[in-house]
Amino acid sequence: MASSSSAVKVVIRTRPTASFAQDYIKVGESPQQLSVKIPKSDNPNAQDSWSWKFDAVLHNASQETVYLEQVQPIVQQVLRGFNGTIMCYGQTGAGKTFTQTGSIDSYQNRGLTPRAIAEVFHYFNDMPQYDATVSVSYLEIHNDSLIDLLSTLPTESPTTEPLSVFEDKKGQTEVKNQRVVQVTSEEEALALLFEGTTNRT
Template identity: 35%
Template structure:
């Protein structure tokens, strides 16, 4: 069992997209023993060390099982859990977090897998335990917090209270009772996101 305070820092490298391939681009990343990364260029940067580095052929399932599955278990043991994806535009954050198709067993990303893990755990829990699941969906863009479920609220304030901690004031929360209901909320909120799509040929 995890102690609930573990932080994993991982790097994932997406495959080249069709434009990069057509223009003769070549990968310049070497992964050493699954945790160190060297950038092959004139400056020879690196190595950069991570808890784990995932190459271009890494499946969504392998990434989830190593990086996030334990965090979900920690949440049900009473700890807060956070998954933070960082990278420049076009680096593959959306593909990693959402996947190219949330209904596809192979291509769905981390977020759909977390949702399924939550409800599977609830179903396996004793009937005497009651859960309440609420979903909210925000985007932080140009230093503004936007409620993707109620896009008219595009500059919501952050607040902090002793009992509640840090929260977004005025954020819409939707009660859900199944994976499909969460997917519907995700699809609704996804229509309001600001994205720069990366075309990836798999």
């Protein structure tokens, strides 16, 4: 996670669960520390505990808390003209998709992306003096291959050309032949998010 004060922030979110492995994982010794302890092996000299310090550790945090504390500042910086990226990393089943997109059936549990979309449109709706264009693209990387998750949408100029990554004259990384859809409302953007999500591998 990037912000104006540091290039990269690393934040740990534990998966909310009623059966947390408290015998092995300790959270809260400091607001930024996570410790892991496992039973001793047959080797008495083997290491059995580890401790790491991160920018933040969010234990049993709600979607709203994650967004307000870690993502909203980045969205606000983007609206001021800075670049910002949110990346979720973890093993299968860790909760990355839930964190990013949330639950379709629960507005309270909507993810970081729907919340960010809402904030962007609220910002420009409150600032009519700004002439802004919002566009949406949705890509997946699967087995080192790029997949355009919006390629199923109808278009006036369909292409069968493969996706390719390149750097433009300004040094910005772009993806050639991806679908980029201009949207004018939060509802349109969310529809594309849900369309792309259903096309994920």
